[in-house]
Each structure stands twice: as C-alpha cells, then as structure tokens.
Amino acid sequence: MCKTCGCHGGKIEKLKLTVEGMSCNHCKMAVEKAVRALPGVMTAEIDLDAKTLTADYDPAKSTLDDVKRAIADAGYKAV
Ligand SMILES: [Cu+2]
Numbered sequence: 001m002c003k004t005c006g007c008h009g010g011k012i013e014k015l016k017l018t019v020e021g022m023s024c025n026h027c028k029m030a031v032e033k034a035v036r037a038l039p040g041v042m043t044a045e046i047d048l049d050a051k052t053l054t055a056d057y058d059p060a061k062s063t064l065d066d067v068k069r070a071i072a073d074a075g076y077k078a079v
Helices: 025-036 064-075
Strands: 013-020 041-047 054-059
Touching: 013 064, 025 041, 025 054, 025 064, 054 064
Parallel strands: none
Antiparallel strands: 013 054, 041 054
C-alpha cells in the first residue's frame, strides 16, 4: 500500500531533475506548484541552492516528460 496517499494501485517512483532559470523563492514556488498540479505527483520539492527538483510520482499517471513540460510551461528549463 502506498504510504503517501493510502491507495493500493500504482508504483511511486522518485525523480530528480536540475531546473534552470530559478532565482528566487517565487520561482521555487512556481515550479513546485506546476509539478504538483500533475496527476500522480505526490510531492515536489525544490532546492533553490542546488537547483534541483525532487518529486515522488506515479509514472503510470504522469511521465518524466510531462514533468519537464510542466516546468517548461511555467517558464523554466528542466535538464
Ligand atoms: Cu523568482
């Protein structure tokens, strides 16, 4: 069983991405909000100093490409 949401389906995976273009706390919030809005994303956390995003997500609901696209749509670049 999934500890995060209590559901029985899906396998939650972790992803780590470098995000370029963030310079302040507002950028951090914007990227986190965009990624969290995706279906299947449980958590999204930005480390502004390291420029990294870590997230727990269900790859059956959103793919890595979906996450990258959401970041791009918010105005930043995932590498
Ligand atoms: Cu900013």
